[in-house]
Amino acid sequence: MARVEVALVEHARSRAGFVTEAASHLLSAGGKRFRPLLVLLAAEAGSHPDAPEVITAACVVELTHLASLYHDDVMDEAALRRGADSANARWDNHVAILTGDFLFSKSSELTADLGPEAVRIQAQTFTALVEGQILETVAPGPDEDALAHHLDVVSGKTGALIATSARYGALFGGTTPEVQQALTEYGTIVGSAFQLSDDILDIASESTESGKTPGTDLREGVPTLPVLIARASTDPGDARLLELLDADLTDDRLHAEALALLRAHPAMEQARQYVVGEAARAKALLAVLPPGPVRQALEAFADVVAVRSS
Known part of the structure; x- marks a missing residue:
């Protein structure tokens, strides 16, 4: 590096x-x-x-x-x-x-x-x-x-x-075509999981450690994984949250209320489990590699993406 x-x-x-x-x-x-x-x-x-x-x-x-x-x-x-x-x-x-x-x-x-x-x-x-x-x-x-x-x-x-x-x-490290295909698929999954974990951080982070103010995407109406999962809810108890998600969240009071409701909503855990599942799917592709430090590093890389806090 x-x-x-x-x-x-x-x-x-x-x-x-x-x-x-x-x-x-x-x-x-x-x-x-x-x-x-x-x-x-x-x-x-x-x-x-x-x-x-x-x-x-x-x-x-x-x-x-x-x-x-x-x-x-x-x-x-x-x-x-x-x-x-x-x-x-x-x-x-x-x-x-x-x-x-x-x-x-x-x-x-x-x-x-x-x-x-x-x-x-x-x-x-x-x-x-x-x-x-x-x-x-x-x-x-x-x-x-x-x-x-x-x-x-x-x-x-x-x-x-x-x-x-x-x-x-x-490719340039000199792996076999089989490994190249597996690592490309691994990268596709890990890459998407990286962005989806960012979706979760937008709601879950309590500070600006993630590089942006918590709830920025929520305030700007940018679709994210937890929000989209919550929007699919048919639970009558989610009526207020769904109302807020359609409101103008540039209002600080409404934004704070929506953020609090989302943090407590099952959609957050569902989103986390989805990303963890994607990391597991990516790691399964590494079976083409022999056990050892390279495979372990790539497995750890996928895990870090799934549970990162910044």
Whole structure:
């Protein structure tokens, strides 16, 4: 990871100082580096985990992720990202959008160095990511299952790039095709579980440890797993909660009441159990790997995603 960090700083450089400053803004703000870490872990399952292509692939997925954050913040009109001013707040939307484009182009340059197979994978990943982002802005139709729609959004917007992270690690680390397929599926499931655990944190967290104010998604009317499960309730005792979920929750009093009711609702435990179940499903795919530290690390990775507190 230390090598990846050094490489990321270099790849965010431009011949123009201002571009370098803008492109390094979110990079220097930190982050979990969830995606490059998964590249490195998956590569350990292969015969040459120290191949230079593994480091390059780790940079590709993180730069792609960072680029998407610049665009997300413009769409969400976000003022903060990772505890710092978002690029659009520090500069403006034009700078944020073009900086995201710059980082996407840098990730594309690196992908080209990895060969045509990586280019194809990256193109497919980007398609899924953008489709997921677009679907998030479109409410499900009256005959559509709102929960299924949300899971579809999460699979594209978050799961696709994390799946590619595992796939790149397995591919460039030198694993067999069987392992590559299993780890790609593992990444898809773990990636979606990562976002769904974020859904739970939005309601459950008592502080800003998760990186945002508790109940932010609830206040903004963004669909999340616990809310969607609660909305499906037919219990007459949930009438007040359902009424609040359709109300304007920018009102602090109503928001606090809705948050308290949700925290006490069975939907929270159902959401947690769903994510834990997804982690178990992901771990079952690791049966293709021999017992040992690599498999244990990937199992632990899935568990951390399912029960994380930040």
